[in-house]
Every structure is written in C-alpha cells, then in structure tokens.
Amino acid sequence: MFPTVPDPFLDELARTEGGPDALALLVRDQDTRRLLLLRAVLDAAESADPSVCDPGSGSRLRDDWAMLTEADRTPTPTGDRGVRGVRGVQGVQGVRDEGTPSAEDAAGPRPTPARVRLFHPLVGPWARSCLRGLDGGAGTPAGRRALRRDLAHFSAVAAVAAAVAGLPFSTRLTARAGVLTLPSLGALHTAACGDVPVDVTHRKGTLTIRQPDAPDIRVHLEHGTGAWSGAPAWTPAHALPGLTPGAPPMPLDDLDPYREPPYRIHRGSLSGVATLDDAERKRWLQSWSGTAAALRSGGAHRLTEATALLRCLVPLEMPPDVGTGRGSCSATRGEAFGALLSSTPPDPVTFAATLVHELQHAKLAALGDLLTLHRAGPEARYFAPWRPDPRPYDGLLQGTYSHLALAAFHQRRALAAGPAEREWAWAQHARYHAQVGAALPALVGSPDLTVPGRRFVDELAATYEKLADHPAPRDHTARARAYVKSARALWTQRHAPALPRPKE
Structure with a gap:
C-alpha cells in the first residue's frame, strides 16, 4: 500500500540531503497516512459505544466530512486543481487507489481547501486525541467532555475549508x-x-x-x-511571507488549541506555547526575512527541504534558562508532520540552523514510517555528547543525523562567510563534527540494523568522513574534542555502572 524507497533516495536522505523527488515521496506518504488516520477516527466514532460517542456527535462528524468532500470537489478560487483523494478516504481501498498524489501534484498545484486543512500539521494531534478518547480514554466524565470538544473542533475545520472554497x-x-x-x-x-x-x-x-x-x-x-x-x-490568524518568491504564506500559529507539545515526552526541555503580541511578531518577521538566504548559504538543498517540508510555525515562550545571544528552544512532533515549534528566533542564521536541525528529525521520522532501519529495543544505554542522559539506539540515530546536518551546514557557511561570521561558523562545525564522531561507532557497530538501515548508516558515516576534506582550524577542533572527552568522562561516571549489559 505504501511506496518503497529507491536506493538513490535512501542514499540522498542518508547524506542529510534529499532532492525534490525524494522529499516529495516523504510528503506524499505522510499525507496518505493522514488520510488513513482520519479514516480511523471516522471508523472509531462509528463503532464506539453510545456512552462514549453519542449518535448526535457521530452524525455531526459524518456531516462535517460531507462538507469537506464538497469543498474538495470545488475548484479553488485561483483555478488550481486539487489533489485527488478525499472522496477516496471513504474506504482504505480508495486511499490506495486515489490517496497518493503524483509528483506533479506534490510539486505544482496547490491542494484544494479541504486538503490544505486536512494536511495542516495540527490536525494530526487533534486526530490522535480523538482516537485516544474513542479507544477508552473517554471512560470518565472529564474524558467524555474532552472527546466532545475534540469532535466539535472538526466542525470548525470543515467550516473553514468550505468557506475558503467559496461554498x-x-x-x-x-x-x-x-x-x-x-x-x-x-x-x-x-x-x-x-x-x-x-x-x-x-x-x-x-x-x-x-x-x-x-x-x-x-x-x-x-x-x-x-x-x-x-x-x-x-x-x-497570522502568517509570515512565503519562504521563497511565489511560495504561499507560512502560518505563524499561536491560536490552534492543539498546538501544545506533549510535555510528558519532552520533560521540561521546552517552554510553553506563546501567544504573540505585535512586538514579537515583528521579531519573528525580522528573522524570517533573512532565513532563506541563510539556509542557501549552508547549501541549496537546505532551502529545498525547508520549502518542501515546512508547513507551519508554532511559537514557544523563551525558556528562562536560555539567556541572551543566540539561544532558543525548538522541537518537531511526529504526529504533526510539517510543524516546527520554536521560541522567537534571535537572528536569521540561528533560525536557519534550527530549521536544518528540526527538519532532519522530520525527514528521519517520515523515512522510518516507510522503512525499518533497525530493530534495536528501547533501552537507554548509549552515550550522546549532546545529552546528559543515556539514549536508546533510535534516539542516538536521530540526534546523530541532525547533528551531522548541522556540521555540514556550518562548514559550508564557514567556507563562504566573511571574517565576522567565519570563526563562529567554524566553532559550530567543529563542535557538531566532534559530537557525531563520538556517536558513530555505536551506530555503525549495531547488530540490530536491517539491510536498508545498514546502507543508511554506512552512507551517513561516509558523509561524516567526507567533511574532513575541509577541516576546521586546529584550535576549534581541539576545543571541540576536549569538550566531547569531558562529556564522555562525566557521563560514564554518572551512568555506566547502572547501564544494562549489551547483548551478546
């Protein structure tokens, strides 16, 4: 049902890159999965006990879907033809036949208003919340009240799609x-x-x-x-200008009730979501206005992946411990493909680096939905120089992948930057390069890699080695290696005695 990943695409992605076709494959697959998730919500509501989802809520959900279907059939005001397949969501077979748009669809015309709303990143957390309620989470009065609110939100989604379609x-x-x-x-x-x-x-x-x-x-x-x-x-609602000329505006979403990240997962590493005032929106605009150029300075493919993958920005409060300068916090969410959560970016280069970092997580998570790269368990036992706690294999892979992209990004900037930025870029490159070097042996040596996972990790290691063709100045390299050495010693002292033994 889901597409395979050709080896050339896998190699591109392993290099932390990915051309338009490889990125379009990931996007199409994520959009198809969104349709299936919505189908699951409809099916779960249909089969739920009346005490969980009363007949009135189920009937309203079907009416809302009918409104979305009508909006999907309506040509957009600009005359763009939509992507087929909302009607195909009536059943899984329909998704298989119609739910995967062609490469032309993904790269060219804008989707219909219905598709724009259904593929909006924050519809994903809404759908997951509905499924949790319908699958036993609504067993208490508070749970049933939350589920009624969740289902009622879909009516607003359908109304917006119909209004934008001109119905x-x-x-x-x-x-x-x-x-x-x-x-x-x-x-x-x-x-x-x-x-x-x-x-x-x-x-x-x-x-x-x-x-x-x-x-x-x-x-x-x-x-x-x-x-x-x-x-x-x-x-x-507010939006920033398109990232590139002709690109649609980028939503800066500080209103959606489903934008709150799952703090039970991030454990305090993120601040709360922000509601922006005019001054904060201006700061976002100032940084955003130079982000495309900053991305391009780190490689044209960085701008390509941001244009292909990024669908909305969710503002976060600045954490109190970040301080001044170039500090910020950011995250992506697996259930909200295309969303980037970030505190107000201090400058375009910092925000470009944030995009590079977070979009690697989005790419690797999307690739993991298509391929099994490893069969390692969830045990947290690996050293990652960027974290004080032990990491599971998958977390180590995710972090290494994003840090490798940052090492490459800052190296390209250092090679092309003027004196004012060059030293900072080299320092950043040296730090990320040293961190990746410390993590790679555990990744490459794992017996849990699948065949495509072995190909992916080997290409990732080759990319790391190629960065040595243009090394950072010795002083930056020495400081970065000393930092990693100290981090490993402290980590070993704290965690090594309690770690589970590796598999024989």
Missing part, C-alpha cells in the same frame, strides 16, 4: 472555554464563558458569527491565511 453554508459550532477557533482564519472570544454555541453563516467571502446575548460579528476572508474584522473580540 455558502450555515452551521452551528461550539466555542471551547469561551474561544471559537477557526483554524487558519482566527479566533473569536465569546461574550459568555464556557462551551458556547455559535452560529456561523458564510456568503461570498464573509462570515457572520452569531452568539447569545451579543451583537453579530462579520469576518472577511483574505487570500492565504487570516481573516479580518473590526470587532475587538476577533483575533486574526
């Missing part, structure tokens, strides 16, 4: 805790608190929003992301 409609939505979020358009703060019914009508690019005991609010759709209104209760 007239009238529907009743539900504000969550006094906020009605219309993804990619904005959010309304209702006059009443709690979960409030809100009637929404769309005609000719204008939404009329009616709520109890408050005047009607008119919201006017704009091209791209966002919608404006003169009502103080309305907060428009």
